[in-house]
Amino acid sequence: MITAPRFCLIILISAISVFVVPFSGVCQEEYDYINISEPFMNKIPMAIPVFRALSEDGAEENAARRASGIMRDALAYTGYFKMIDRDAFLVDSANQGIVSGEINFKNWRDIGAELLITGGVRSNAGVVQMEFRMFDPLRQEMLLGKRYTGTAENQRKMVLRFCGEVINRLTEKTGLFESRIAFVGGEGEDKSVYVCDFDGKNLRRITDPRDIVVSPAWSPDGRTIAYTAYSDDQSNIYVCDADSGEQNLFAAYEGINITPAWLPDRPGMAATLSFEGDEEIYILTEAGKIDKRLTESWGVDVSPSFSPDGRRMAFVSNRSGSPQIYVMDLESGGVKRLTYEGKYNTQPEWSPVSDKIVYSGMKNGNIDIYVIDANTGEKSRLTRATGSNESPGWSPDGSMIVFSSTRNGPSRLYVMTAAGTDQRRLLDMEAQQKLPDWSP
Amino acid sequence: MVKRINIRFILFCILVLSLAAFVSCAKKPPESAVSQEKQQQVSETETTAEAEKTRQAQQEEEISEQELEARKRAEAKQRREKQKEEKARGQFLSEKVYFEFDDSSLTDDAREVLRRKSRWIRDNPDACIIIEGHCDERGTDEYNLALGSRRAESVKDFLVKTGVDASRLTTISYGEERPAVKGHNEDVWTKNRRAEFRFCSGK
Numbered sequence: 108m109i110t111a112p113r114f115c116l117i118i119l120i121s122a123i124s125v126f127v128v129p130f131s132g133v134c135q136e137e138y139d140y141i142n143i144s145e146p147f148m149n150k151i152p153m154a155i156p157v158f159r160a161l162s163e164d165g166a167e168e169n170a171a172r173r174a175s176g177i178m179r180d181a182l183a184y185t186g187y188f189k190m191i192d193r194d195a196f197l198v199d200s201a202n203q204g205i206v207s208g209e210i211n212f213k214n215w216r217d218i219g220a221e222l223l224i225t226g227g228v229r230s231n232a233g234v235v236q237m238e239f240r241m242f243d244p245l246r247q248e249m250l251l252g253k254r255y256t257g258t259a260e261n262q263r264k265m266v267l268r269f270c271g272e273v274i275n276r277l278t279e280k281t282g283l284f285e286s287r288i289a290f291v292g293g294e295g296e297d298k299s300v301y302v303c304d305f306d307g308k309n310l311r312r313i314t315d316p317r318d319i320v321v322s323p324a325w326s327p328d329g330r331t332i333a334y335t336a337y338s339d340d341q342s343n344i345y346v347c348d349a350d351s352g353e354q355n356l357f358a359a360y361e362g363i364n365i366t367p368a369w370l371p372d373r374p375g376m377a378a379t380l381s382f383e384g385d386e387e388i389y390i391l392t393e394a395g396k397i398d399k400r401l402t403e404s405w406g407v408d409v410s411p412s413f414s415p416d417g418r419r420m421a422f423v424s425n426r427s428g429s430p431q432i433y434v435m436d437l438e439s440g441g442v443k444r445l446t447y448e449g450k451y452n453t454q455p456e457w458s459p460v461s462d463k464i465v466y467s468g469m470k471n472g473n474i475d476i477y478v479i480d481a482n483t484g485e486k487s488r489l490t491r492a493t494g495s496n497e498s499p500g501w502s503p504d505g506s507m508i509v510f511s512s513t514r515n516g517p518s519r520l521y522v523m524t525a526a527g528t529d530q531r532r533l534l535d536m537e538a539q540q541k542l543p544d545w546s547p
Numbered sequence: 548m549v550k551r552i553n554i555r556f557i558l559f560c561i562l563v564l565s566l567a568a569f570v571s572c573a574k575k576p577p578e579s580a581v582s583q584e585k586q587q588q589v590s591e592t593e594t595t596a597e598a599e600k601t602r603q604a605q606q607e608e609e610i611s612e613q614e615l616e617a618r619k620r621a622e623a624k625q626r627r628e629k630q631k632e633e634k635a636r637g638q639f640l641s642e643k644v645y646f647e648f649d650d651s652s653l654t655d656d657a658r659e660v661l662r663r664k665s666r667w668i669r670d671n672p673d674a675c676i677i678i679e680g681h682c683d684e685r686g687t688d689e690y691n692l693a694l695g696s697r698r699a700e701s702v703k704d705f706l707v708k709t710g711v712d713a714s715r716l717t718t719i720s721y722g723e724e725r726p727a728v729k730g731h732n733e734d735v736w737t738k739n740r741r742a743e744f745r746f747c748s749g750k
Contacts, residue, residue: 319724363696386693409693453690
């Protein structure tokens with residue numbers, strides 16, 4: 108009578124959140140495992156042996172194996188690490204200890220592992236406990252240790268939580284593993300906004316099919332997505348709940364209502380409207396009412412993207428005769444042209460963590476992705492593939508970029524590191540994919 | 548014997564004839580003149596009435612034939628006009644305005660087409676027009692949506708300058724989403740950089 112409610116309470120709380128218990132005695136000595144200037148060029152060799160089942164009967168073996176697979180894939184996805192093949196391990200990890208005293212670090216040093224992550228899984232009546240430790244085999248010290256408790260459905264979440272700790276410990280960045288990606292998927296009359304996890308998992312369609320859907324954009328709290336869809340031959344901006352898919356009309360002014368971008372520092376968003384006979388960028392209130400017109404130049408002004416502090420806005424304008432990227436200081440209203448090379452530079456997106464702006468530029472008919480510093484104008488090219496590489500979007504920690512590419516025919520989503528390395532498909536999805544936006 | 552019979556036959560014939568002549572003469576002579584005259588008069592009147600009737604009928608027929616002819620001619624004219632109108636309407640709808648790459652300014656050809664369209668719109672004051680702006684597949688989605696809008700607005704501005712009431716014109720951009728022709732070469736792109744015209748729904 109007493110234990111039953113208590114047990115239910117544990118389940119209830121576990122379902123809501125994942126308990127985190129940090130281990131004591133974690134060494135916090137500063138050492139740069141990741142080269143800040145070229146983090147993706149010299150990948151850190153990392154070993155993640157299969158996690159151990161911690162019960163006497165070893166009932167968690169499958170869960171442990173699955174968890175170690177999730178961790179290896181998630182950390183490899185970041186581009187910081189080179190995962191050492193388990194066939195190269197000198198010890199049978201299933202029988203090895205997972206705490207400092209039980210690990211022979213020489214075995215890991217000998218295969219070149221600079222980081223080692225061990226883990227254990229314990230399961231009892233639907234409640235799963237997972238503990239993970241990251242070691243530096245060379246220094247023979249633990250860098251990080253955490254224990255998580257939750258329900259069976261929360262296992263991926265627990266593993267990803269630790270991955271977040273690993274990246275935070277090594278780069279001081281946060282947010283990648285909880286983030287999601289929204290994009291437009293489908294063809295012809297059947298296009299919708301889709302949402303998937305940062306790594307392409309948990310793919311879901313969230314809006315009704317339409318023939319024209321463009322520019323999904325995440326709200327700063329990561330709960331809502333604004334996008335443009337055509338309905339009854341009107342181009343309107345809608346907002347929809349990223350989980351329930353419930354959608355509401357946000358702006359339907361005469362002409363076009365496109366490229367919504369939420370304000371990072373206050374409610375409301377910026378968007379391009381043409382009701383005054385010219386495509387200009389306006390600030391709209393939370394209720395979709397016009398607060399202020401930002402651009403004052405004849406011609407196209409489109410695709411606003413704000414600096415993290417909300418004080419500056421990058422956008423595209425053809426005021427000089429061709430589409431180029433400009434930066435506006437919102438307080439003074441002053442506008443500075445940022446791109447000069449090439450005749451077609453569009454789709455700017457301001458990094459959520461720095462003054463870098465990623466954009467797509469056309470050269471000899473091909474569109475590629477570039478990064479430019481908003482202050483110095485220094486730029487570098489990230490893609491060199493055939494076909495068009497478009498719509499770049501930053502991960503919330505600024506370490507990765509998602510984009511669409513026609514390099515293999517139809518438009519598909521790809522991801523790469525912020526340095527342009529490790530370019531690969533995001534999704535195993537048949538239909539076309541374009542216009543991705545990475546959540547905060 | 549033969550002679551006596553012949554004389555008797557001749558005499559008999561004469562008697563019969565004279566009798567016949569007497570009977571006919573005794574019975575009819577006084578009436579015959581009048582009735583003959585009357586008969587003649589009636590027949591004459593009848594003939595005149597019939598002729599008049601025929602003539603009238605002919606006249607009526609002629610008039611109705613003329614009316615029919617006039618109606619036919621009017622109908623044909625109407626048909627021709629309707630056909631002409633429909634042709635003009637069809638031409639108005641089908642004729643597109645083309646643009647250069649990444650350009651919303653109107654070429655000389657475009658202006659020529661738009662002058663015709665302007666006339667049509669002014670001749671058809673009930674028509675409510677939607678101007679669609681389109682782009683080729685090159686370039687990026689969002690900018691193309693804006694460029695398509697810019698193209699539609701250029702067309703609208705020109706039509707308004709030529710005397711069309713701005714309130715009758717609405718613009719919409721489809722960017723590169725609705726190509727007129729599928730394909731990936733210059734020929735196709737040329738056909739897809741365009742403004743199209745259609746009537747507001749319900750018109």
